[in-house]
Amino acid sequence: MVMSPELDRTTVLRGRSAAAGYLARICFKTGPPILTGVELEWTVHDAADPTRPVDRERLRRALGRHSPVTIDPTSPAQRLRHGGAVTVEPGGQVEISSAPRPSVVVLIRATEADVAELTAALGADGLVLGRTGMDPWRAPHPVVETARYQAMRCVFDRRGPAGRAMMYSTAGLQVCLDAGEPERLAQRWAAVHAVGPPLLAAFATADRHAGRRTGWASARMAAWLAIDPARTRPVWSPAQPGRDPVAAWIDYALAAPLLCVRGAGPDWTPPAGVTFADWLAGALARPPTSDDLEYHVSTLFPPVRPRGYLEIRYLDAQPGREWIVPLAVLAALFAEPTTTREALAAATPVADRWRVAARYGLADPPLADAAVALFELALAALPGLGLPTGIHEETSRGIRRCRAAAERRHR
16 A cells, blocks of 8 residues: 555656646556555543643653654654554654555554554553544644644644644544455445445544533544645545546646645745646746655545545544454445445435534434444444454444444434
8 A cells, every 4th residue: 555666756747637647647556455554543641641731752752763753853763563654743643554454354463563562652651542533631732843734734724723623633543445446446436435424423532622522523523624625525425426536536636725835945835725736837936746746645635535545534533442343344344346335325325414424423313324224234244354253253342332322323
């Protein structure tokens, strides 16, 4: 699940067709779906006083040789023992990005081991990982300052406070799935979006922020949706169910305003409202390169982002080991084309209810109905993942609890 290294990232892009061709090559790597990955993000807290700020130096000391260069430019930035890469987000959130695995059970075991290693390192400095998708105790506050993050803050501030809440207070769970064979891509692309609102509702954990209830089931997703629709709205819509995924993504990426324009100085803030398409048309002093386009894509945050594989971004962080359940649900729903087709059919009636899901969670009856149907499909498909007995039974119990919660909320 890494973009192809053989592509020339220094090529100057002369017009929209060149940019479109490059995006088509890097963003959808089709073939048999084999690999699965997971990215776990947490807010980080002082174990004795979770309201106490945790600064960059304390994180650097706790993470040691695993510190990313954003908090320690001299760090070797070593991966964890089982392959997970550690990053630190603008508000001091810590994230593990797994190496992609051909087996869900291998992915679970390796990631659990990496989480244990990270937990021990933080614990030695009196730090603990958060358990929800948004910091329940502290107000947004910057911890890591880079030219990228400063530009992001400047652009997001033009639209209000949601950008700072997202940057400094949110924590998500991302699941990464292969795009699939060319003939299956459209179905997988549609389904991975359609199941988003009911799964967001079912796994929402972000109802508190900065010491108060927010009135949202997922204030994390509420923040994302409020930042800038041009870079956070879904790419797929049930209003255009048959649209080609590649064409849709190209249009989305080129129409999105620039978030950063990298340069030698510390200020990467772009001119307001300039899109990548505008840049291609000569809006800036120099023409963009393919590397600029890849960087621009990294500043787009839709609920599903194509990165060669499908990066599913709509889930809140989960407490403790509970991240395994949504991972297994998604892996099961997309393991076989028949199950994926049935999941798409079950979720399509609620596929546009992103804001409702973030606001009300499973208190919305149509979302609860769809969640029940998806959990039933996942339970039926779970044996196909080949999980060992202990993990299978634990995961099955977790899915059944989720299904029961959806049934109760509906009633």
